[in-house]
Amino acid sequence: MAAASSHFCVDNKIKTPCHELTRICRFCHVQSHSFNRIGIEGIFCRTRRAVLRSNHSNKIEAVFDKKKEKEKRNRDGEGKNFSCIMKFGGSSVASAERMREIADLILSFPEERPIVVLSAMGKTTNKLLLVDLWCVQAGEKAVSCGVSNASEIEELKCILVALFPTVHLEELEQLLKGIAMMKELTPRTTDYLVSFGECMSTRIFAAYLNKIGVKAHQYDAFDIGFITTDDFTNADILEATYPAVARTVHANWIDDTAIPIVTGFLGKGWKTGAITTLGRGGSDLTATTIGKALGLQEIQVWKDVDGVLTCDPTIYPHAEPVPYLTFEEAAELAYFGAQDVYFFSMGPTGSNRTFHEVLHPQSMRPAREGDIPVRVKNSYNPKAPGTLISKARDKSKAVLTSIVLKRNVTMLDIVSTRMLGQFGFLAKELDNVVQELEKVAIVNLLQQRSIISLIGNIQHSSLILEKVNISLIVNDSEAEKCIKALHQSFFESGDLLELMPYCRFGNGSPSPLQGFIAERCFEVLSSIKSTIWSALREFPSASIFRDRGCILFISSLV
Numbered sequence: 206m207a208a209a210s211s212h213f214c215v216d217n218k219i220k221t222p223c224h225e226l227t228r229i230c231r232f233c234h235v236q237s238h239s240f241n242r243i244g245i246e247g248i249f250c251r252t253r254r255a256v257l258r259s260n261h262s263n264k265i266e267a268v269f270d271k272k273k274e275k276e277k278r279n280r281d282g283e284g285k286n287f288s289c290i291m292k293f294g295g296s297s298v299a300s301a302e303r304m305r306e307i308a309d310l311i312l313s314f315p316e317e318r319p320i321v322v323l324s325a326m327g328k329t330t331n332k333l334l335l336v337d338l339w340c341v342q343a344g345e346k347a348v349s350c351g352v353s354n355a356s357e358i359e360e361l362k363c364i365l366v367a368l369f370p371t372v373h374l375e376e377l378e379q380l381l382k383g384i385a386m387m388k389e390l391t392p393r394t395t396d397y398l399v400s401f402g403e404c405m406s407t408r409i410f411a412a413y414l415n416k417i418g419v420k421a422h423q424y425d426a427f428d429i430g431f432i433t434t435d436d437f438t439n440a441d442i443l444e445a446t447y448p449a450v451a452r453t454v455h456a457n458w459i460d461d462t463a464i465p466i467v468t469g470f471l472g473k474g475w476k477t478g479a480i481t482t483l484g485r486g487g488s489d490l491t492a493t494t495i496g497k498a499l500g501l502q503e504i505q506v507w508k509d510v511d512g513v514l515t516c517d518p519t520i521y522p523h524a525e526p527v528p529y530l531t532f533e534e535a536a537e538l539a540y541f542g543a544q545d546v547y548f549f550s551m552g553p554t555g556s557n558r559t560f561h562e563v564l565h566p567q568s569m570r571p572a573r574e575g576d577i578p579v580r581v582k583n584s585y586n587p588k589a590p591g592t593l594i595s596k597a598r599d600k601s602k603a604v605l606t607s608i609v610l611k612r613n614v615t616m617l618d619i620v621s622t623r624m625l626g627q628f629g630f631l632a633k634e635l636d637n638v639v640q641e642l643e644k645v646a647i648v649n650l651l652q653q654r655s656i657i658s659l660i661g662n663i664q665h666s667s668l669i670l671e672k673v674n675i676s677l678i679v680n681d682s683e684a685e686k687c688i689k690a691l692h693q694s695f696f697e698s699g700d701l702l703e704l705m706p707y708c709r710f711g712n713g714s715p716s717p718l719q720g721f722i723a724e725r726c727f728e729v730l731s732s733i734k735s736t737i738w739s740a741l742r743e744f745p746s747a748s749i750f751r752d753r754g755c756i757l758f759i760s761s762l763v
C-alpha cells in the first residue's frame with residue numbers, strides 16, 4: 206500500500222485534471238488475494254482517503270468524493286455508464302489460477318464499471334488452428350483422422366482437461382467430426398473452429414465470477430453487433446458495428462448490474478452471417494471498437510509485459526517500457542511489428558519460434574477516432590505504470606520510442622517501363638489507382654515533386670561493403686537548390702569525413718551510417734528551408750523522420 210500511494214503522489218503532483226488523477230489512481234492498489242467485493246471497497250476508501258488527506262489539497266478531496274459517489278452509484282446499480290474496457294489476452298487467462306487472479310484484479314477497481322473482453326485461454330487458438338510450431342493440430346488432424354477417431358484428437362482432450370472438464374464441448378467434437386468427414390478445412394470453418402476458444406474462456410470466466418458472488422453475464426461479440434466483412438480469418442470491422450454495439454449495450458446492459466464478459470476476436474460476416482475472426486491478436490481490436498462505440502473513458506489492454514516496450518523482449522530482454530505513445534506511434538509500431546503468425550509456425554521449414562505482436566495492427570484506429578486513451582498494463586505486475594497511448598505526448602522526453610521488426614514482408618516495386626508506353630503513362634494511370642485506393646485509405650497524391658537519391662557503396666574493410674540508399678522527396682521547384690546544398694555538404698565541406706568514425710563496425714553489428722547521412726540531409730535541407738515530403742531508406746526507421754516533423758511515407762496506417 207505504501208509504495209502504491211507514493212506512486213500516486215509522486216506521479217500526479219496535482220498538475221493533471223481530475224479525471225487523470227482518478228485514472229492513475231486506479232493502478233496504485235492491486236490486491237493479489239481473493240476478497241469480498243464490498244469489503245475491499247471499504248479498505249480502499251479508507252486507505253486512499255487517509256493518504257490523500259495527508260498529502261494534498263481540498264481539490265483532490267473533491268475528486269475523491271466524486272469517485273466515491275460513482276462507486277456508490279455503481280454498487281447500487283444506478284450507474285448509467287460503463288467507465289472502461291478491460292481486455293485480457295490469452296496469456297493473462299491461461300489457466301484456472303490466472304482466471305482467479307484476473308477476477309481479483311478486476312474487482313480491485315471497485316470504482317470502475319468495466320466491460321471485460323477476453324481472448325482464448327493461453328494457446329487455445331493455436332491448438333484449435335491448423336498448425337502450431339512443428340505439430341499438426343486439431344483442425345488439420347481432423348482432416349485426415351477419420352470420423353470415428355475425431356473424439357480422440359489429443360488437442361480436443363487437452364482443451365477439455367486444461368479447461369473445466371464440465372464444459373460441454375459436444376459442438377466442438379461435432380465440428381471436428383464434420384471436418385474429418387469433409388476432409389477439408391476452409392477459412393470459414395477455421396473461424397468457426399477457433400471461435401470456440403473465446404466462446405469457452407468467456408463462459409468459464411463469467412461462470413467463475415457468478416460462483417464467487419459477483420454478477421457477470423457472458424456475451425458473444427457476433428451477437429452484440431460486431432459486423433464484419435466476410436474475409437474469414439482476417440475480417441475487417443464494418444462501420445455499422447459502432448451503432449449496433451451501442452444499441453445493444455444501451456438497450457440491454459445499462460440497467461443490468463452484471464459485469465459483461467465479451468468474446469474478443471470474433472464477429473459476424475455481413476453477407477454470410479457466419480462467424481468471422483479479426484486476425485491474430487484481434488481481441489485488442491474488439492476492445493477498442495467497444496470503447497469507441499460507447500465513448501468510454503479508457504481502454505485497458507492487460508498483457509504479460511510491463512506495457513509497450515522499446516523492442517520485442519523475446520528478441521532483446523533488456524527492452525524497457527515506453528511510458529507514453531501517441532496513437533500514431535502505437536499504430537505504426539503495431540503495423541510495422543505485425544507478424545505473419547501462420548508463416549512462422551509452418552513446420553520443419555519454418556522457424557521453431559513463434560512471434561507475437563504487442564498490439565493488433567488495426568487496434569489503434571477506433572481508439573484514435575474516438576480519442577479514447579489506451580493503457581497497456583501487465584496483468585502479472587499490475588503495479589507497473591504501463592504505457593499510456595493517447596492523442597499527444599511530450600515529444601521532448603523521447604525522440605525514438607521503439608524498434609520494431611516485421612518479418613516476411615512482400616515489397617511492391619512499380620517501375621515504369623517502355624512496354625507500358627511513353628513517359629508519363631504511369632502518371633496518367635495513377636489517377637485510376639488513386640480512385641481505387643481512396644476506397645480504403647486517405648490518399649494524398651503529391652504532384653510536382655522530385656526524388657533526390659543518395660546512393661553509394663562504402664567500403665569499411667576488405668570484406669564489408671555497406672550500401673547507402675537514401676531517397677528524399679522534395680518540391681520540384683526547390684530540387685536544384687537542394688542538390689547544390691547537399692553536394693556542398695557531402696562532397697565539398699568534408700562532412701563525409703566527419704561521418705566516417707560512425708561507420709566503424711563493432712562486433713559485426715551494422716553501421717549507423719545511413720542514419721547519420723539521413724540526419725545530415727535533414728539538417729542541410731532544413732537550413733535552406735526546403736520541405737522534405739518523404740524520406741526512404743532501405744530499412745526505414747519511420748520514427749526518426751516523423752519526429753523531425755516530416756511526413757511519413759506510409760501515412761495511412763490508422
Ligand SMILES: Nc1ncnc2c1ncn2[C@@H]1O[C@H](COP(=O)(O)OP(=O)(O)O)[C@@H](O)[C@H]1O
Pocket residue numbers: 293294295296297324486507508509510512513514515516517518519542561562563607
Ligand atoms: N514492443 C513490444 N513491447 C511489448 N511486447 C512485445 C513487443 N513486441 C513484441 N512483444 C510481445 O508481445 C507480447 C504481448 O503480450 P501478450 O500478453 O502475449 O498479449 P496478448 O495476449 O494480449 O496478445 C509480449 O509477451 C511480447 O513477447
Ligand SMILES: N[C@@H](CC(=O)OP(=O)(O)O)C(=O)O
Pocket residue numbers: 293294295296324325330331402469470484485486487488489
Ligand atoms: N485468441 C486469438 C485472439 C487474441 O486476441 O489473442 P491474444 O489477445 O492472446 O493475442 C489469437 O490467439 O490470436
